[in-house]
Amino acid sequence: MIEAIIAGLTALLTPQAMLFMLIGVVYGLVIGILPGLGGVVAMALLLPFTYGFETAATLALLLGAHIATIWGDSVTSILFSVPGSAKGLALCFDGYPMTQKGQAKRALAASATGALLGGIIGAIFLALCIPLIRPVILALGPSEYLMMALWGLTVIATFSEGSLMKGLTASVLGVLVAFIGMDVVTATPRFTFGSEFLMEGISFPVAMIGLFAVSEMMKLAIKGTPIVDRSLVKEESTVWQGVCDGFSHWWLVVRSSLLGLWIGVLPGVGASVAGLAAYAQAVQTSKTPERFGKGAVEGVIAPDATMGANEGGGLMPTLAFGIPGGESMAILLVAFIGLGVVPGPDMLTKNLDLVFSMVWIIVIANIAVTLIGLGITPWLARLPSLQANLMVPIVLAVCFVGAYATRGHIEDVVVAAVFGIVGYLMDKYRYSRANFVIGMVLAVMIERNLHISLTLYGKDFLLQRPIALAMLLFVLFTAALPFVRNWRRQRKQAAAAGVSAP
Amino acid sequence: MSRHAQENLASVLLLAFFAGVIVLCQDFGPRARMIPLPLAVFGIVLTLIQLVWHNFGSPAALQMEMISVRAPDIPVADAPSAPVKKPSWQREATAYGMVGVLLALTFATGVMPAAFLFTAGYFMLTRYCSWQYSLLYAAVLTGSLYLLFVVALQMQPYHGLLAPLFP
Numbered sequence: 001m002i003e004a005i006i007a008g009l010t011a012l013l014t015p016q017a018m019l020f021m022l023i024g025v026v027y028g029l030v031i032g033i034l035p036g037l038g039g040v041v042a043m044a045l046l047l048p049f050t051y052g053f054e055t056a057a058t059l060a061l062l063l064g065a066h067i068a069t070i071w072g073d074s075v076t077s078i079l080f081s082v083p084g085s086a087k088g089l090a091l092c093f094d095g096y097p098m099t100q101k102g103q104a105k106r107a108l109a110a111s112a113t114g115a116l117l118g119g120i121i122g123a124i125f126l127a128l129c130i131p132l133i134r135p136v137i138l139a140l141g142p143s144e145y146l147m148m149a150l151w152g153l154t155v156i157a158t159f160s161e162g163s164l165m166k167g168l169t170a171s172v173l174g175v176l177v178a179f180i181g182m183d184v185v186t187a188t189p190r191f192t193f194g195s196e197f198l199m200e201g202i203s204f205p206v207a208m209i210g211l212f213a214v215s216e217m218m219k220l221a222i223k224g225t226p227i228v229d230r231s232l233v234k235e236e237s238t239v240w241q242g243v244c245d246g247f248s249h250w251w252l253v254v255r256s257s258l259l260g261l262w263i264g265v266l267p268g269v270g271a272s273v274a275g276l277a278a279y280a281q282a283v284q285t286s287k288t289p290e291r292f293g294k295g296a297v298e299g300v301i302a303p304d305a306t307m308g309a310n311e312g313g314g315l316m317p318t319l320a321f322g323i324p325g326g327e328s329m330a331i332l333l334v335a336f337i338g339l340g341v342v343p344g345p346d347m348l349t350k351n352l353d354l355v356f357s358m359v360w361i362i363v364i365a366n367i368a369v370t371l372i373g374l375g376i377t378p379w380l381a382r383l384p385s386l387q388a389n390l391m392v393p394i395v396l397a398v399c400f401v402g403a404y405a406t407r408g409h410i411e412d413v414v415v416a417a418v419f420g421i422v423g424y425l426m427d428k429y430r431y432s433r434a435n436f437v438i439g440m441v442l443a444v445m446i447e448r449n450l451h452i453s454l455t456l457y458g459k460d461f462l463l464q465r466p467i468a469l470a471m472l473l474f475v476l477f478t479a480a481l482p483f484v485r486n487w488r489r490q491r492k493q494a495a496a497a498g499v500s501a502p
Numbered sequence: 503m504s505r506h507a508q509e510n511l512a513s514v515l516l517l518a519f520f521a522g523v524i525v526l527c528q529d530f531g532p533r534a535r536m537i538p539l540p541l542a543v544f545g546i547v548l549t550l551i552q553l554v555w556h557n558f559g560s561p562a563a564l565q566m567e568m569i570s571v572r573a574p575d576i577p578v579a580d581a582p583s584a585p586v587k588k589p590s591w592q593r594e595a596t597a598y599g600m601v602g603v604l605l606a607l608t609f610a611t612g613v614m615p616a617a618f619l620f621t622a623g624y625f626m627l628t629r630y631c632s633w634q635y636s637l638l639y640a641a642v643l644t645g646s647l648y649l650l651f652v653v654a655l656q657m658q659p660y661h662g663l664l665a666p667l668f669p
Contacts, residue, residue: 030650034650045654045655045656165548165549165551165552165555166552168548169516169545169548169549169552172520172541172542172544172545172548173516173519173545175537175541176523176538176541176542176545179537179538183530183534185533185534186530186531186533186534188530188531188534190526190530190534190538191523191526214601218597218598218600218601219597221593221596221597221600222593222594222596222597224593387630389624389625389628389630390625390630392600392624393620393621393624393625394621394643396600396601396604396620397604397616397617397620397621397643397644397647398617398647400604400605400608400613400616400617401613401614401617401647401651404608404613404657404660405651405655405657408657408658410608410609410613410660413605413608413609413613414605417601417602417604417605420601421598421601424597425512429508429509429512431512443537446537447536447537450536450537451533451536
C-alpha cells in the first residue's frame with residue numbers, strides 16, 4: 001500500500017500534471033462563482049480536452065476543476081446569499097449574516113479552511129477505508145436510502161423560522177414542485193399541462209437562481225442600499241481569524257468531514273444533501289444553537305468541511321463498482337473510458353496507484369484552492385459594499401444568462417423569473433425558501449426509493465430491513481430533538497420567571 | 503391592504519394551489535399519485551391550521567424558537583441599525599417591473615443583447631453614471647458574458663423573437 005501511495009504521488013509530480021491541475025483549479029473557481037454552473041458543468045466542458053494526455057494530468061485537470069467549484073459556490077452564498085449551485089445553499093444561512101455583520105473576510109477564510117481540512121481528512125479516511133467500505137455499501141439498499149432521505153427532511157424542523165406551519169408548508173411546496181415532469185417510475189407526465197418543456201421537470205439550478213439570486217436582487221432594488229453599508233458596518237474581521245476558526249473547531253471539522261465522506265460513498269445522495277446535513281448536525285450538536293442563522297462561524301465551517309470530504313467519498317463507489325456517487329462522478333467515469341481505465345474491484349488491487357493519485361489530487365487541489373482563495377479574499381470581501389444600483393443590473397443579467405445556459409432552453413429564463421418572484425413573496429411572508437429547496441432536493445430520492453422498496457420487499461419492507469428500521473428510529477429521534485429542546489428551554493424560562501417573580 | 507389581509511390572501515392562494523394539485527392527481531395512476539396526493543392533502547391541513555391560528559389564535563402558539571435562516575433583512579444583533587427607507591408598494595412594483603422588463607427584453611432581443619440593454623438602461627435610469635459610462639459598463643459586462651458563456655462554455659445563444667427582422 002505504501003508503494004502505491006508513493007507511486008500515486010510520483011505520477012502527479014510532472015510539469016504537465018501540475019500545470020493541468022492549476023488550470024483546472026482557476027477554471028473551477030470561475031465556474032463555481034457563476035450562478036447555475038457547478039462542478040458538473042465544469043467537468044463536462046473539460047472532457048473534450050482530456051484525450052491524449054497523461055492519465056494523472058487528465059485526472060488532475062478534471063478533479064482540480066471540480067474541487068475548485070466547491071469553494072466558488074461558497075463565495076457567492078457567503079457574500080450575496082446567492083448559491084452558485086445547490087451545494088452552496090447551507091452557506092447562506094450563516095455566511096451571509098457574517099457578511100452583513102462586517103465579517104466577510106473571516107467567513108470566506110473559514111469556508112476555505114473548512115473545505116481544505118475537510119478535503120484532507122476525507123482523503124485520509126478514504127485511503128484508510130478502502131478495504132472496509134465495500135461490504136458496507138453492499139449492505140445498504142433502497143429502504144436505507146429512503147430513510148436517509150427522510151432524515152434529510154427532518155432537517156426542516158431545524159430550519160423553521162417563526163411559524164412551524166409555514167416552514168412545513170414551504171417544504172411540501174418544494175416536494176410538489178420537484179414532481180413536475182415525467183415520473184421516472186411510472187413514466188407518467190405529472191403537472192406538465194401538455195408542455196414538452198415541463199416534461200423535463202424544473203431544473204434545480206434554475207430554481208435556485210430564481211429563489212435566491214433574483215429575489216435577493218429584487219430586495220436590494222427595493223431597499224436601495226448596498227448589502228453592507230460601510231458607513232454603518234465596518235469590515236472588522238481578518239483572513240487570519242477565519243483560518244484560526246477552521247483549526248480551532250477541529251472536532252466539528254472532523255465530524256463534518258466523516259459525514260461528508262459517508263454521504264459521498266452512498267451513490268446518488270449528492271453534495272447538496274451533504275451540505276444541509278452538515279449544517280443540521282452542527283446546529284443539533286452545538287451547545288448554543290440559538291447563535292446559528294445569525295452569523296455563527298460554525299455554520300460556515302461545517303458545510304464546507306463536509307463538501308470538501310464528500311468528493312473523496314464519491315470516488316469510492318465510482319472506482320470500486322463503476323457506480324457513480326453523483327453526476328460529477330458519472331462524468332469522471334466517461335473520462336476513465338477515454339483513458340482506458342476500467343472501474344471495478346481491480347481498481348482497489350491492481351490499479352491502487354491510480355486510486356492514490358486521485359487521493360493526492362484531492363489533497364493538492366484543495367491546498368491550491370485554499371491558497372488562491374485566501375489570497376483573493378480581501379478583494380472579494382469588498383463586493384457586498386458595492387452600490388445597489390451597480391449590483392442589481394449586473395447580477396440580474398448574469399443570472400438570466402446563467403439560467404439560459406443551464407440547459408439551453410429559453411423557458412428556463414421564465415422559470416428563473418417566476419421563481420424569483422415566488423422567492424421574494426416567500427421571504428416577505430416568511431415561508432422558508434431553505435425548506436422549499438430541501439423539499440425539492442429530497443423529493444425524487446424519497447419517491448424513487450419508496451417505490452423500489454415496495455416492489456422489492458412489499459408493504460412491510462421495514463420489518464424485513466432491520467438497518468432501515470433502526471435508521472427510522474434514529475430519524476424519529478432527530479426529528480423530536482428540536483421540539484424537546486424547545487420545550488426544555490420554555491420550561492427553564494418559565495422556571496426562571498417564577499424564581500424572579502416576587 | 504393590511505399585512506393581516508395579505509397573509510390571509512397568501513393562505514387562500516396556497517389552498518387553491520393544493521386543491522389544484524389534488525384535482526390534477528386524479529388523472530394519475532395509483533403509483534404516480536402515491537406521494538403527491540397525500541402531500542397535497544397535508545398541505546391543505548397545514549395551511550388551514552395556519553389560517554385559523556392567524557385569525558383566531560395566538561400568533562405565539564405556532565412559533566418555534568429554532569433557527570432563523572431568513573438572514574437577508576433581519577437586522578443582526580451586533581450591527582448598528584441602519585436608517586432604511588420603508589419599501590412602499592411603488593418600490594415593490596418597480597422591482598417586479600424590473601424582472602418583467604428583463605424577461606421581455608430577453609424574449610424580444612435574445613440573451614446577450616438583453617443583458618446589454620438592461621444594464622445600460624438601468625444605469626441611465628437610476629443615474630448611477632453618465633450615459634457614456636453606462637454604455638461602456640454595459641458593453642464590458644456583455645462582452646465578458648459573451649466570452650465566458652458563448653466562446654468558452656460554447657453556449658448556443660438565443661437570438662430572440664425580433665431576430666428575423668435583422669437578417
